Amino acid sequence: MAYRGIFHVVLILAFAATAFSTLSPCYYDKVCPEALPTIKRIVEAAVEKEGRMGASLLRLHFHDCFVQGCDASILLDDTSTIDSEKNAIPNNNSVRGFEVIDQIKKEVDKVCKRPVVSCADILAVAARDSVVALGGPTWKVPLGRRDSTTANRTLANNDIPSPFLNLTGLISSFRRQGLNETDLVALSGGHTIGFARCSAFRNRIYNATNIDPDFAKERQRTCPSTGGDSNLAPFDPTPLTFDGKYFSSLSQKRGLLISDQALFNGGSTDGLVKTYSLNFKAFSADFANSMIKMGNISVLTGNKGQIRSNCRRVNN
Secondary structure, three states: OHHHHHHHHHHHHHHHHHHHOOOEOOOOOOOOOOHHHHHHHHHHHHHHHOOHHHHHHHHHHHHHHOOOOOOOHHHOOOOOOOOOHHHOOOOOOOOOOHHHHHHHHHHHHHHHOOOOOOHHHHHHHHHHHHHHHOOOOOOOOOEOOEEOOOOOHHHHHHHOOOOOOOHHHHHHHHHOOOOOHHHHHHHHHHHHOOEEEHHHHHHHHHHOOOOOHHHHHHHHOOOOOOOOOOOEEEOOOOOOOOOOHHHHHHHOOOOOOHHHHOOOOOOOOHHHHHHHHHOHHHHHHHHHHHHHHHOOOOOEOOOOOEOOOEOOEOOO
16 A cells, blocks of 8 residues: 555656656757757847837737747737637737747748747747846746647637736736736736837826826827827836836836736735835846746647747648
């Protein structure tokens, strides 16, 4: 009986080890050692050309992982059998950076001499390299994801967190992905870089009560009550630098989106926002850990999925 019990424990541990070892930061070390340096070079050039691109590439990875896992489904174009996630409400005329991913894929396949690096891994690495290029932390990205052969626009509409969610809605949205409140606050800190469209924050700057009135007036200058939906405003005062000012802004009631300010509005996440506003090192560490955790959501490995030759299309 004792032997059988020990055997069961060993078996459980073996299965657990297998589950956590399907991805590895060293996955391409022997298969194509030039893959990661190539991704980094192209990302750095893209961000240098247009600083906003860093936030766009980070957002692509986030929006990919929240819809049927980190499988590059967000990159698939519309076909007779693919209902592209690009046309989902949270993504349409909003997500960008696809041309940079195309360029990375072309160059990586060239240096690797064949399609060996998945589009899903390219998204994960490009997100990390974008953060680093804008002054943020680095982390070792677990690799070995494969690409989906499907997309799900309905799931994208339902599962990508809305900019209009309150704290309860945000916590629920992240919990469905296996992410906790620390992950929610840390990953929301990705808004320390980038911009949002007027249509995403108009309701807040004209109707919210938990907003600094001077900040509201400032944003109203470029976001009229009607029209100007695509006009951009920064999430924080330094949109091209990965720092802690996003959290400082929240503590001053200067969050741009309803979902931003919801993190500091008398709820359970107030303390963590305050901590991050005062301790960039703590935020950086938690952000890196949460990015790794998010990057592991429902990944395809082994014989599941495929390595696309073109990130926009399923292989024939």
